[in-house]
Amino acid sequence: MKIRFYNAKILTLIHDKYEIIEGELWIRGNSISYIGKPKRNKELWNREIDVEGNLLMPGFKNAHTHSAMTFLRSYADDLPLFEWLNKKIFPKEAQLQENDIFWLSKLAIMEYLTSGITSNFDMYFHPEEIVKASIACGFRTVVVSTLNNSYSSLKEMEEEYMKYNNYHPLISYCLGFHAEYSNSKELLEGVAKLSQKYHAPVFMHNSETKQEVAECIKRYRKTPTAFLNSLGMFEYGGGGFHCLYMSDEDLAIYRKKNLTVVTNPGSNTKLASGIAPIEKMLNQGICVAIGTDGPASNNCLDMFREMFLVTGLAKLRESNAASVPAEEVLKMATSNGAIAMGLVDCDRLQVGKKADLIMIDLHQPNMQPMNNIVKNIVYSGSKLNVKMTMVDGKILYENGNFFTNEEPEIIYQKANEIIQRMK
Numbered sequence: 001m002k003i004r005f006y007n008a009k010i011l012t013l014i015h016d017k018y019e020i021i022e023g024e025l026w027i028r029g030n031s032i033s034y035i036g037k038p039k040r041n042k043e044l045w046n047r048e049i050d051v052e053g054n055l056l057m058p059g060f061k062n063a064h065t066h067s068a069m070t071f072l073r074s075y076a077d078d079l080p081l082f083e084w085l086n087k088k089i090f091p092k093e094a095q096l097q098e099n100d101i102f103w104l105s106k107l108a109i110m111e112y113l114t115s116g117i118t119s120n121f122d123m124y125f126h127p128e129e130i131v132k133a134s135i136a137c138g139f140r141t142v143v144v145s146t147l148n149n150s151y152s153s154l155k156e157m158e159e160e161y162m163k164y165n166n167y168h169p170l171i172s173y174c175l176g177f178h179a180e181y182s183n184s185k186e187l188l189e190g191v192a193k194l195s196q197k198y199h200a201p202v203f204m205h206n207s208e209t210k211q212e213v214a215e216c217i218k219r220y221r222k223t224p225t226a227f228l229n230s231l232g233m234f235e236y237g238g239g240g241f242h243c244l245y246m247s248d249e250d251l252a253i254y255r256k257k258n259l260t261v262v263t264n265p266g267s268n269t270k271l272a273s274g275i276a277p278i279e280k281m282l283n284q285g286i287c288v289a290i291g292t293d294g295p296a297s298n299n300c301l302d303m304f305r306e307m308f309l310v311t312g313l314a315k316l317r318e319s320n321a322a323s324v325p326a327e328e329v330l331k332m333a334t335s336n337g338a339i340a341m342g343l344v345d346c347d348r349l350q351v352g353k354k355a356d357l358i359m360i361d362l363h364q365p366n367m368q369p370m371n372n373i374v375k376n377i378v379y380s381g382s383k384l385n386v387k388m389t390m391v392d393g394k395i396l397y398e399n400g401n402f403f404t405n406e407e408p409e410i411i412y413q414k415a416n417e418i419i420q421r422m423k
Contacts, residue, residue: 001027001029001046001047001393001394002026002027002028002043002044002045002046002047003026003027003045003046003047003048003049003393004024004025004026004027004041004043004045004047004048004049005024005025005026005027005049005051005056006023006024006038006048006049006050006051007050007051007052007053008022008023008024008025008051008053008054008055008056009021009022009051009053009054009055009056009362009373010022010023010025010035010055010056010057010349011055011056011057011058011349011373011374012035012348012349012350013058013331013334013335013347013348013349016331018327018330018374020055020373021035021036022037023035023036023037023038024036024037024038024039025056025349025357026041026043027355027390027393028393029393030169030354030355030392030393030394031352031353031354031355031393032349032350032351032352032353032354032355032357033351034351035349035350035351051359052363053362053363054359054360054361054362054363054387055359055360055362055373056349056357056358056359056360057334057349057357057358057360057377058118058334058335058338058346058347058348058349058356058357058358059116059117059118059119059334059346059356059357059358059389059390059391060115060116060117060118060290060303060333060334060337060358061117061118061119061120061121061289061290061333061334061336061337061338061340061341061343061346062112062117062119062120062121062290062291062292062301062303062337063121063260063262063289063290063291063336063337063340063341064121064123064241064262064264064289064291064292064293065108065120065121065122065123065291065292065293065294065301066122066123066124066293066294066295066296067104067105067108067109067120067122067124067130067133067294067295068096068100068101068104068105068108068124068125068129068130069089069104069124069294069295069296069297070104070105070107070108070111070295070415071092071096071100071104071415071418071419072088072089072092072294072295072296072419073295073296073299074299075088075092075296075419076088076089076092076296077270077299079271080271080272081208081209081271081273082209082211084271084297089296092422093125095421095422096125096418098126098129099129100129100418101124101125101126101129101130101133102129102132102133103133103411103414103415103418104415104418105122105124105129105130105133105134106133106136106137106404106406106411107411107412107414107415108120108295108301109133109134109137109139109404110137110397110402110404110408110411111295111301111302112139112301113139113389113396113397113402113404114383114386114389114397115301115302115303115304115383115386116303116304116358116360116383116386116389117301117303117389118139118140118346118356118357118358118389118390118391119139119140119141119142119337119338119341119343119346119356119391120139120140120141120142121142121144121174121203121262121291121337121340121341122141122142122143122144123143123144123145123146123176123178123203124146124294125146125151127143127145127160127164127173130143131143131164131167131168131171134170134171135168135170135171136404136405136406137396137404137405137406138170138391138392138394138396138403138404138405139170139391139396139404140170140171140343140346140356140391140392141170141171141172142171142172142173142174142341142342142343143160143164143171143172143173143174144173144174144175144176144203145157145160145161145173145174145175145176145177146176146177146178147176147177147178147183147187147191148177148178148179148182148183148187149182149183149184149187151178154187154190154191154194157175157191157194158194160173161173161175161194161198161200169392170391170392172341172342172343174200174201174202174203174238174341174342175191175194175195175198175200175201175202175203175238176191176202176203176204176238177191177202177204178204178205179204179205179206179208179212179224180204180206180212180216180224180227180228181212181215181216181224185220188228188231188233189231191233192228192231192232192233192235193232195232195233195235195236195238196232196235196236199236200236201236201237201238201239201342202233202234202236202238203238203239203240203241203262203340204228204238204240204241205240205241205242206224206225206228206240206241206242206243207223207224207225207240207242207243207244207245207246207250208241208242208243208244208245208268208273209244209245209273209274210245210274212224212245213245223246223247223249223250225240225246225247225249225250225253225254226247226249226250226253229253229257234253234257234259235257237257237258237259237260238259238260239254239259239260239261239262239287239340240254240259240260240261240262241262241264241291241293242262242263242264242268242273242276243261243262243263243276243281244268244273244274244275244276245274246276246277246281251280251281251284251286252284254281254284254286255284255285255286258287259286259287260286260287260288260289260336260339260340261276261281261286261287261288261289262288262289262290262291262337262340263276263278263288263289263290263291263310263332264290264291264292264293264298264306265290265306265309265310265313266292266293266298266300266302266305266306266309267292267293267294267297267298268293269309269313270297270298270299271297275313275314275316275317277317278310278313278314278317278323278324279314279317279318279320279323279324282324282328287336287339287340288332288336289332289333289336289337289339289340290303290306290307290310290329290332290333290336290337291306291337292306302383303333304377304381304382304383304385306333307329307330307332307333307377307378307381308378308379310324310329310332311323311324311325311326311329311378311379326372326374326375326377326378326379327374327375329378330374330377330378334347334348335347335348354392354393355390355392355393356390356391356392357390358386358388358389358390359386359387359388360377360381360385360386360387361384361385361386361387362385364384364385366380366381366382366384366385367380367381367385387399
């Protein structure tokens with residue numbers, strides 16, 4: 001496909017600073033071929049799109065989620081984390097059938113598209129079904145292993161690593177495990193060895209609650225971060241999801257090992273888990289990305305809400321209205337997420353990069369006046385401003401319509417059938 005966007009505002013990131021170019025953006029195949037002022041061309045376009053002065057920008061990267069947990073949206077709310085997990089979530093998950101993951105992941109992908117999310121870092125059971133759903137929809141997914149004492153094995157994770165990193169252009173795979181507390185020391189040592197064998201990063205849930213940290217210290221006399229580091233887990237990078245209760249030593253490890261923190265403020269707020277020390281992390285040069293977490297704990301897969309919560313909660317935590325400014329938050333939601341997920345060719349709008357982009361409707365009251373477009377996106381933007389979402393050069397969502405090879409009502413019906421079967 002050859003697509004020409006014209007009459008556009010184009011958000012670019014140059015030398016770590018945002019700039020807005022007015023002009024055109026061209027796509028050939030799945031990549032950006034031109035950004036700049038209008039110029040004569042002899043291309044035979046498949047489609048020419050008048051952007052009407054709206055904004056083209058990189059798609060958001062959802063750097064931590066459990067997509068298929070859509071079936072538990074609004075099912076188990078208003079409970080603390082461990083009660084929520086053990087009494088509500090785990091019993092329902094035990095009733096899942098393998099093919100359920102396919103339909104439930106498709107439902108999440110639809111919601112991602114409405115929020116301008118063009119890729120996700122997905123941790124859940126039955127990765128084959130996650131992969132099938134993403135490919136069927138044309139969506140970009142990085143699968144991360146959810147290894148724990150009762151699910152999967154080191155052998156399976158290694159096989160999946162080899163398989164899915166050579167499977168499809170939209171799919172890649174990252175070594176990982178659920179959390180320190182859900183894995184034996186022997187399993188964790190095995191993950192570290194795999195990381196060293198393949199020179200591969202590792203991701204996991206980390207320091208999400210005070211209880212998690214205290215119990216790890218009781219077991220190993222170290223925090224989760226320090227314990228995992230002592231096993232050689234971080235020699236080739238990676239990072240942690242949540243990272244709410246991090247000691248100075250933990251942050252020093254993240255800085256030294258060039259690890260990424262993926263913050264999940266919506267889920268952490270709803271479960272009353274706490275507020276991550278984002279300002280402290282940024283001041284120490286730690287890369288921070290943003291994830292929604294799963295739709296059972298959030299319950300909304302909305303990057304606009306997450307961006308506002310990242311900066312809003314940081315300001316409250318530090319009692320400083322200048323804490324974690326909008327420009328930094330937008331980087332977290334786009335380029336930093338791409339770094340975490342290993343999607344180095346999807347981090348910004350630039351010639352040669354993948355055409356994973358969105359169109360933001362600026363002709364809405366919440367985007368006017370345009371004193372500062374970046375700040376409007378973070379502080380007043382919403383899913384209603386997403387006019388179009390493109391992944392790999394293909395438009396998957398436009399003006400309220402989905403182009404994901406499935407009628408939405410069929411997916412909704414399947415999701416409801418799954419949860420009704422479990423009652």
